[in-house]
Amino acid sequence: MIIDDHEIVRRGIAEIVDRADGLSVVAEAGSVAEAVRRAELVRPDVLLVDLQLPDGTGIDIIATLREKVPDARPVVLTSFDDDDALASALNAGAKAYLLKTVRGAEIADVIKAVAAGRTLLDERTVTRRRADHEDPTADLTPSERKVLELIGDGMSNREIGDRLGVAEKTVKNHITALLSKMGLQRRTQVAAWVAGQRAAGWRS
Structure with a gap:
């Protein structure tokens, strides 16, 4: 319509x-x-x-x-x-x-x-969301928050798995879950969101 x-x-x-x-x-x-x-x-x-x-x-x-x-x-x-x-x-x-x-x-x-x-949400939209609006990370588990941070650091799924001591498949599962909870579609949007929030002084 x-x-x-x-x-x-x-x-x-x-x-x-x-x-x-x-x-x-x-x-x-x-x-x-x-x-x-x-x-x-x-x-x-x-x-x-x-x-x-x-x-x-x-x-x-x-x-x-x-x-x-x-x-x-x-x-x-x-x-x-x-x-x-x-x-x-x-x-x-x-x-x-x-x-x-x-x-x-x-x-x-x-x-x-x-x-x-x-x-x-495209990268422009994600990076422009302001800290005083609803926090899209509010429902993330501690493990998902760690994965979010490491994606923001530019790590691959394998590198994240090595850092956290978990299988690469587990990392992929965490990413699928955090994408859904944050209303995002792609991994690159997560990286863009973290970069934008860090520029504004955000820390998880």
Whole structure:
């Protein structure tokens, strides 16, 4: 479902989505009220949400539909390259945050990934998250925190295993778990997150 108050933008995105294999647009909306009403009727798998709407924000939609249509996974597509908007969207439950400068093929790829249950944050997004926002490492075990630090030090899985005295497979299991808990997709995002946090004075 595409939610944007500019009809031309909606039509352009709809064309991209409908051309992609396995995707189809089930509804469109240009306001918060219209989006909530239509989403309850069609119950989409993914919501592609603009942040600025005439009667509210995309955050309002995400928060409302989190209760009314909990299986719908929100993706923010916006022109706001802003830390506060990013934090608000992620805290509300957005599974990805894209700028409108993104290529059409990337929109389709992100929609498919989010529909499959993944949360996508690129390196720019990860490194820009601020320390005063929710700590994505809060649920990590002590072992996962050690692995996080060593990834940040540039170590390979084998080197981490040697350092911690565990099998490489165990290290891979820890990485899979911490990626899931932190809402990340790739090992490189972990390294980027640690680098950004260390630059800001963070220590686990």
